[in-house]
Amino acid sequence: MTAIARHDRPDVSQTVGLEVSVTPSPPPGTAHVRVSGEVDFGNAAILREDLLTALASQRDTPLVDLSVDLSRVTFCDCAGLNALLSTRLAALRIGRGVRITAASRPVERLLHLTATGFLLASRCPPESK
Template identity: 55%
Template sequence: MATIVQDERVDSPEAAGMEVGVAAGPRPGTVQVVVTGEIDFDNATVLREVLLAALVSHRTTLLIDLGRVTFCDCAGLNTLLTVRHAALQAGRGLHITAAGRRVERLLTLTDTRTLLM
């Protein structure tokens, strides 16, 4: 991954089980966000805040790597859809570039894969 432009690794109790890193993306005009661990009701708000902050501060397309996410519930999915909506409203994009087996299954079951990938 390229140079870290903003390190959003969160250690708060609300982010338990999740780590988020934000770096310059592989293409000009993009920011890469890598999420590791679990995304659930307890930490989805933290993820939403980090993603929205990256969207606002970098004013670019967000590329989200969920390849290291081991669990994602409907709160996590809602966060991704909410941030996607905010990105579209701002004339930007949001794309999941990698997803683990469990995230892929969630996106397939909820028919949201084409919206996010």
């Protein structure tokens, strides 16, 4: 099952838009998310919503992780980073993870400048009880 959401900002003359596709992938319990276009203040909330929906759609599967491919993102600002980090926190609260599997140069630069790349590099194991 593949879900594709295409989102365009109201002023399409100045933007490429945002495209998010979610595909369940091996290993079981992992969803692969591919993001394309610009991620900025105008559409970061849409990205966050799509990521949280992907996380929730796999809720019955144990140890669900989101694998996020950002290699086709042409621009990402701090609002986009916040969408990724807030999704990570939501995932960790339910014992899951979010990790970036590929990043474009603009995304790599943002992660480097904010020193946040390590937070999205791998899944943090749940705390033992």
